Amino acid sequence: MSDETLLSKVLRDEDRLLALRRTGLLDTSPEETFDRLTRMVCRLLGVPAALVSLVEADRQFFKSAVGLPQPWLLRRETSLLHSFCQHVVAAGEPLLVQDAGHHPLLSGNLAISELGVVAYLGMPLITPDGHTLGALCAIHTEPRAWTSGDAAALRDLAAVTMSEMTLRRLVVEMVERGRREAAEHEATKARVRRLEALRRLADGVGHDLAGVMQAVQSGVRLAGARLGHDPATAQSILALVNDVARRGGAVAQRLTAFAPRGELRPEAVEVAP
Known part of the structure; x- marks a missing residue:
């Protein structure tokens, strides 16, 4: 070819x-x-x-x-x-x-x-x-x-860039999924679908958030290499890393929108039957 x-x-x-x-x-x-x-x-x-x-x-x-x-x-x-x-x-x-x-x-x-x-x-x-x-x-x-230092720095920033793109995709998918579920009118079936959607989403998000953490690690490594001789740049990099981490946390919090809600009510139960 x-x-x-x-x-x-x-x-x-x-x-x-x-x-x-x-x-x-x-x-x-x-x-x-x-x-x-x-x-x-x-x-x-x-x-x-x-x-x-x-x-x-x-x-x-x-x-x-x-x-x-x-x-x-x-x-x-x-x-x-x-x-x-x-x-x-x-x-x-x-x-x-x-x-x-x-x-x-x-x-x-x-x-x-x-x-x-x-x-x-x-x-x-x-x-x-x-x-x-x-x-x-x-x-x-x-x-x-x-x-090689140029390549290493750009590689770390590419990891941060990709993590931001991944977070955007997750947000888009969750919004779309939420809209679809809002249109469902059968309560029982909707709940089953919600649980299945949460399972599938959690599988994907776990993998994607691992990529976000890799980006955070790359940014911290990049900042650490410059902390001694260029603290201003190190602070700028850490600000980027903090923003990525904050966005990752926000995505994780939004997952709770897919969790089943309900009030927990303790009850006495006869075990034998």
Whole structure:
């Protein structure tokens, strides 16, 4: 299978595209939660631009974009002719490019001439069930030799980004499930469905919240490495981690909406019968 065929197959995978749509992030307005992450990428890696890029079958949408030239910063999307991130999605692995003009895979990409992308470091955004939705990437307008420290920092921030996306998906699913159950009119059947829904949801949430905790650990590790020589950055990272942890706690609390409610009434019971 050629590289181009493999790229098309991965990008058009229906399960991956469904997982991408289920995030509820496509074509939504900028949000401070994600913009703080891209600003943090620029600050930690010393680059002029950073993106949270969600890759569909024929375009990439920027949930957050910092430092892109106009009109791309306003449009917040490009075709795949301008995309390095599609190759991160296809491989499901990081992509390090020191000078795109001399890269065999990217030298003809329009992102070089129209977006000014020369050096690129992209980390995949992978769901707990293995679907790569896009990339968190750092961009420089000049050639750059990325270090292992650069890659480690971006990997930790990608984990925080993915945890935020996972929390969003959980909230969307719980709201949708709540709406469906509100429409149910048969009390007994609705209660059975509620319990079954809670069981299935708890199975998934347990796995997803484990990913959130991994992101918290990554953020704490990243902050700890900078606490001594760069306390201001460490505090900013810890603020991101605290926000992720708070959102995870909120999701856990919302699970109680699916638990059966009722008053506990002790009664005397004849055991033998």
